[in-house]
Amino acid sequence: MFVALGFEVVFATLAFVYIRRLLRLRTLPLSDDLNGYQKALRKLRKNEPMSRDEWNLAERILDIRRSPLAYSVPAAFMTIGIFYIFGSLEYLHGHTPSERTFLGVIPMFTSTNLIIQMRKSARLKKRLAKATVVEPEDSSPAALVPFG
Template sequence: MNLGPWGDLTVFAGLMEFVFATCVFVYIGRMERRTSHPMGEQVGAHKAVLAKIRKREPLTQDEFDYASELVADARSPLAYAIPAALFTIGFFYVVGCLFMLHLDGGNPSFRTFIGGIPMLTSMNIAAQLRRVAGMKRKLQDIPVLEAEPTEELATVGSA
């Protein structure tokens, strides 16, 4: 059975989507099973910690541990399955439309290339992951502040 180039690409995109989706489920399953850092429950904590790393500001030990977790998550090869799966969905849509147009003898319309939206989005996600993963070197050079004793905080709060 000869599907032609668009049909072959459509089948290939479908198979790759299955592979990447499986990797996404494995990655998310691993993240759900582990105990998360307490700072992960705070709204905007990751943005604040990553901004401190970019500015090379000192971090507390909790912030350093949380930042290390964020960088390790972004450095995982399975993390890139998320943008890859999104890209493959868009690619599947585009080549599937082109395959159907090839069979019918029509011309591509704007509808054919709507799959480009998730493809562009996935490239942005991959770039963000690379940026966070690249902070490993900066994170090694950042000073970690000593935690303040809890007794001093108690006396200040009771006065």
């Protein structure tokens, strides 16, 4: 239990540092729009033409999600679940565990889902190099130029 607590402190500290870095980033033009991130990533997934702002936003999202420090957030969730389970088992002193003991599984499932979603979006980096950027001045098919 104390080892899990030690890892929790380390991962929570790294997550704090990572989130502080994210908060210091300047905003991009489409980042404040409703569903701006989702629209940019959807266009990237479907290989649809993107504006320069959408491409910049998609690049930022992928860089954020591919950062090794980004994995400290789900790791902190995982270790808090492990800490809760081990702490509950130690508190029972050998008695039969109840359902309450296994509430720590919920943050563990959450962290697993976060890691899967981060890896899924990180795979889009290959498509970013092949993405087509449309200049806003001329939206004719001749304006489609590969960017990368």
